[in-house]
Amino acid sequence: MTAFEVIANGMNAVSVVLAARNSVHTWWTGVIGCVLFGILFFGAQLYADATLQIFFIMTCVFGWLKWTKGDEGAPAPVKRSGARLLSLMAGSGVLVTLAYGFLLHVYTDAYAPFLDSTVLAFSVLGQLLLMQRRIETWWCWILVDIIAVPLFASRGLYVTSVLYAAFLANAVFGLLRWKREMRKA
Template structure:
């Protein structure tokens, strides 16, 4: 366990907990955590995860703006992506993860290239859904964390593996919290529309 791993884990944990609580501060704390994790994964030769951290920095910048102004200049509400959307993006994720894993396998010295690429691709999908405040983003975070825990442990990143196990629990809690917020938002919208008639 290095000071870099401790710092990256601490800052990212704060960011993830804030996301679960539906807080706008998840984004700037996430940017700092991603930079630190990018450096850590570079040292561990987990190159797909390095690329993922670069994506997260860019996505977090956009997500920050989206949550503040993505609803015609207003704050973006929690909504659902829907079964049709998930049914389209999940198979695409599997194909892209396989292709990127094959590239890492043939052209780099990456450790566990297919698992590493799966974490990258499905994290991108989860982040894309999170940026749009979609409830289903937490389903994908559960999948990512399930794969990430044993992979990071196998690289002796024990603190990171432990934290990803905690993130798995957080994703379960966050899903329930967001679902309740989404239901109350839908109920209040319904009540407003009834009252305006």
């Protein structure tokens, strides 16, 4: 554990808690946290997770814009995705996991390339769903967190592992809160 790991985790914790609370401030805090995590994961040879941070930085900007485009300045509503879209996204997640995992396995010294690629693929899906305020985002994050906790612990990133365990609890909280908001709307 280093001071840098603690700071990176702190910033990402703030961003994720803000997402579950449906706060637009999740996005700018996310940019800062992603830059720090990118550096941390690269140093731990978790290249898929480092690459993922670049994607997150770009989507934070788009998510911020999307979330503020509701009716008359109000936040966009939380909604569900159709079964067809979810099937397409899940199939794409599996294909990306296998393809990127294979590339990392063959061409790098990556640690656990297929688990790392699963975290990448389903984090991308989760982020895309989050940007659109789709309730299914939280199921993606639950899957990612279940895989990430032992993966990060196995690399000695114990603070990050504990954070992802907290993210798991936060994802359950976010799912329940967003369901409640959908029922109210």
